[in-house]
Amino acid sequence: MNNILTEIIEKRRADIEKLGPDFGIQLPKKRNRPVHPFLKDRGVILEVKRASPSKGDISPNLDSYQTALSYSKSGAGAVSCLTEQNYFKGSLSDLMNVCLAVDDFESETHSPAPAVLRKDFLLSADEIEISYRAGADAVLLIARILDTETFLEMARAVEKFKMSALIEIRGEDDLDKLKFVMGKVNGKKFVCGVNSRNLSNFKIDLLRPCMMIEKIKSIMGENAKIIFESGVTKCECAKAVGSLGFSGLLLGEAAAKNPSIRKSLVESFMGAKLNRNAEFWKNYAKSVDGIPKIKICGITRIEDAVLANNLGASFLGFIFSSAFPRSVSHDGRLKKLLPGLKILKTKKVAVITEMESEESKTAVQLVKDGAFDVLQFHNIPYEKIPDEILELPHYFAVKSMAEYVSLFERGEMRILLDLHCSGGISDKDLDICENNAACCDTSSMWVAGGINAMNICDVHKKLRCELIDVSSGIENDGEIGIKDEEKMHNLFLLTEGLFRAKL
Numbered sequence: 001m002n003n004i005l006t007e008i009i010e011k012r013r014a015d016i017e018k019l020g021p022d023f024g025i026q027l028p029k030k031r032n033r034p035v036h037p038f039l040k041d042r043g044v045i046l047e048v049k050r051a052s053p054s055k056g057d058i059s060p061n062l063d064s065y066q067t068a069l070s071y072s073k074s075g076a077g078a079v080s081c082l083t084e085q086n087y088f089k090g091s092l093s094d095l096m097n098v099c100l101a102v103d104d105f106e107s108e109t110h111s112p113a114p115a116v117l118r119k120d121f122l123l124s125a126d127e128i129e130i131s132y133r134a135g136a137d138a139v140l141l142i143a144r145i146l147d148t149e150t151f152l153e154m155a156r157a158v159e160k161f162k163m164s165a166l167i168e169i170r171g172e173d174d175l176d177k178l179k180f181v182m183g184k185v186n187g188k189k190f191v192c193g194v195n196s197r198n199l200s201n202f203k204i205d206l207l208r209p210c211m212m213i214e215k216i217k218s219i220m221g222e223n224a225k226i227i228f229e230s231g232v233t234k235c236e237c238a239k240a241v242g243s244l245g246f247s248g249l250l251l252g253e254a255a256a257k258n259p260s261i262r263k264s265l266v267e268s269f270m271g272a273k274l275n276r277n278a279e280f281w282k283n284y285a286k287s288v289d290g291i292p293k294i295k296i297c298g299i300t301r302i303e304d305a306v307l308a309n310n311l312g313a314s315f316l317g318f319i320f321s322s323a324f325p326r327s328v329s330h331d332g333r334l335k336k337l338l339p340g341l342k343i344l345k346t347k348k349v350a351v352i353t354e355m356e357s358e359e360s361k362t363a364v365q366l367v368k369d370g371a372f373d374v375l376q377f378h379n380i381p382y383e384k385i386p387d388e389i390l391e392l393p394h395y396f397a398v399k400s401m402a403e404y405v406s407l408f409e410r411g412e413m414r415i416l417l418d419l420h421c422s423g424g425i426s427d428k429d430l431d432i433c434e435n436n437a438a439c440c441d442t443s444s445m446w447v448a449g450g451i452n453a454m455n456i457c458d459v460h461k462k463l464r465c466e467l468i469d470v471s472s473g474i475e476n477d478g479e480i481g482i483k484d485e486e487k488m489h490n491l492f493l494l495t496e497g498l499f500r501a502k503l
Contacts, residue, residue, distance in 0.1 A: 004053050004087075005199050009145060011086045012121055021126045023085065025092040027133045033103060038115040038138040038164035039191060039225065039248050043077020044238075044266045045117060047252040048098055050082070050089040054202035057089075059256045064094040067256065068101035072114055074262040075270070078138070080117040080250060090120075092134050099135030117166060121145060128157035138164035138191075143174035144199065151177050155185050164189040166227060169212060170198070179219045192216045192224060193250065196231035203441035204231040207413050210244060210285035233409055235261060235268040240411030242272025244282060280374060280393035281413045287314075292460055294492070297351070297448070298326035298471040300333050300481035302340035307485060309346040311492040314467065316346050317376065320363040321353040326471070326481040329359045338371065347373040351397075355384055367392050376416065382407060397448070408440045416469060420449030453491045460495070 015023060039045065048064050048071075051057045059067075068079050081098045082090035099116050106113035118136035122128070123145070131139045141154055158165045169178055169192050182190070194209035194216075209228045217224050225247035232238050233254040241249055249269045255262050287293075296308040297317030305316050318337070319327045328334040341348055350363035350372040366372040374393040377385060382396070396407050397416040407415050445465040452473025459468060472480075474487040 004202070005145070008053070008084065008087055008121055009123070012084065012123065015085070016123070021124070021130045023092060025134075027092065027096075027130065029133070031133050031135065033099060033135050035162050036113055036115040036137045038117065038166070038189070039078050039227070041077065042247050042270070044075070044269050045078040045080050045227070045248055045250040046071040046074065046076040046255040046262065046266070047080040047119065047250065048082060048090070048094060049080075049252045049256045051087065052253065053087045054197070055253060058253050060089065062256060065097040065101045068098040068116075069105055070259060070262060071255065072102050072105035075266045076114045077248060078115040078117055080119045080140075080252075081136075082252075083118055083120045092130070095131075095134045095136060115164070122154065124150065125153040125157040128154055128161065128163070132161040132163060136163070138166055140166050140168060140193075142168045143177045144168070144170060146177070148177050148180055152181050152184055155181050155190070158189070159185055162189075164191065166191050166193045168193045168195055168229065169216060170195055170208070175212075175215055175219065178216070182219055187220060190220075191227060191247070192220060193227035193229045195229040197229070198441060201441070204408075205441045205444040206231055206237075206241070206408070206411065207281060207285045207288065207444065209246065210282050211288055213282070214286065232265075232411070234411070235264050237409060237411030238265045238268040239272045240278075240413070242269035243275055243278040245274055245278070275391040277391055277393050284414075288466065292465060292495075293467040294495070295349070295446075295448075295467055295469040296471070296474070296483070296488070297349070297469050298475075298481055299337075299483070300326055300328060300330075301483070302337050304483040304488075305337065305341060305344060305346075307483070307488055309344045311488065312496075313346050315349050315374075316341075316344070317349045317351050317469070317471070318372070319351045319353075320359040321351070321357070321378075322359060323353065327359070334362075341371070349374050349376050351376040351378050352380070353378045354380060355386075355389075364389060364392070367394075378418075382410060395446075405440070414444065414446055414466075416446040416448055416467075418448045418469075453487060453494050456491065456495055 048067050049058055050060050050062050071079050079098055079102060081095045082088040083092055083095050084090055095118055102113040102116060115137040117138045118131045119140045122139060128139060167190055194212045196204050196206055196208050213226055216226055227248040227250055228241050228246040229250040232241055232251055251265055254265060293314035295315035295317055296313045299305050299316055299318055308316055321327050322329045328337060350366055352360040352363050354360060367375050376395060376397055378397045395414050395416060396412055397418050398404050399418050404415050404417050442463045442465060445463060446467040447465050448469030451459060451468055451470050456468055474483055474491055476482045476484045
């Protein structure tokens with residue numbers, strides 16, 4: 001566990017030792033409301049949240065009762081209440097206010113009250129009883145912070161009180177614990193959540209929950225309910241996550257801080273449909289294994305594509321823009337390439353630089369037809385892309401961290417950061433990339449720009465990025481678009497051992 005997470009747990013243990021598991025809050029001796037089913041249907045969990053370790057104050061003057069009432073009216077499938085006091089500025093009093101608010105909503109509207117989730121760093125079975133008495137319908141159990149036996153005791157307490165639990169899973173050790181515990185209890189009221197935020201560094205990878213779907217289903221069954229947690233702050237992102245097919249979305253900061261968009265956030269998630277872009281990224285997520293991927297871009301000859309495929313490249317990039325000398329539009333290159341590309345397993349990328357040209361239209365059609373796998377929108381503003389094309393497999397390539405973060409916040413699963421300069425990628429470029437990825441984890445970044453066999457390992461060591469895009473750095477001297485066989489071999493030979501050692 002990292003220092004912040006360790007501090008949270010240590011302070012919490014000290015508070016419990018001093019104040020007891022009720023933290024000195026006067027609770028009813030017996031529960032005074034019925035237990036509601038937790039996220040029986042697909043829905044959004046909106047969170048009562050004043051602050052966080054990563055963001056500081058989010059909504060310090062938040063009224064927990066009024067916020068929960070607003071959430072209920074906005075269509076929340078459940079309401080989550082942060083009760084951790086040191087870093088999130090919550091309390092069990094907030095939890096009881098939230099329960100009162102959803103019950104009042106039910107009385108006033110005759111609509112079912114959203115279930116109430118107590119979200120905290122719970123550490124013992126005693127805290128399950130406290131949560132039950134305070135009115136919670138469900139509790140968060142974070143597998144990472146619990147040893148297996150404590151996890152099991154708490155799961156059994158959840159069953160005893162006929163509550164539900166949202167079990168947060170993120171890594172392989174968590175899955176081992178989940179498998180053990182689910183073998184000992186009836187799993188019908190247990191829902192799994194995957195946090196897109198890494199609690200080790202509080203950075204976000206929007207694809208992380210997708211990486212865990214099949215693994216969780218192998219333990220919980222095909223009908224397992226899986227919740228996407230954290231990272232969504234805009235309606236476009238809620239829509240993108242909704243298209244991935246999750247049973248629910250847990251929204252914290254965005255809902256607490258922005259009352260005006262609460263309903264829109266819910267509607268964006270609930271109204272999203274599966275599309276080809278979502279299918280592409282769900283499948284891609286299965287291939288992420290911690291070893292950086294290589295994309296060879298600017299390919300103009302079939303022999304270069306075949307060699308890159310055989311050497312283990314993850315993506316082959318083909319430029320569809322007559323303004324670039326490496327474009328497949330020149331000299332009938334595309335016609336020569338297409339027959340040979342059909343048999344290659346490596347994913348084929350159609351790179352476009354604007355939307356209206358005939359080359360771009362050809363690229364879009366090739367992706368629609370399945371001849372190419374994914375579009376790269378190279379320096380094209382998000383607003384310029386029609387919605388129907390955004391539903392095709394795609395990613396963006398940008399030149400600044402500001403653009404990167406803007407697209408990340410809109411729910412783009414991967415973004416290529418092009419740091420090209422005439423002298424190759426510099427230490428300054430790497431520092432900017434590393435230090436300014438404020439919300440996104442560099443381990444999920446894709447980078448390009450002046451990369452070759454001489455500097456690729458330095459780039460990897462600095463950023464631990466997921467994909468490295470190489471183009472001119474492996475070309476014959478003075479021959480644009482013609483890859484040098486020896487340079488390409490050297491690139492893969494040099495990086496294979498180092499990458500697999502995960503330097």
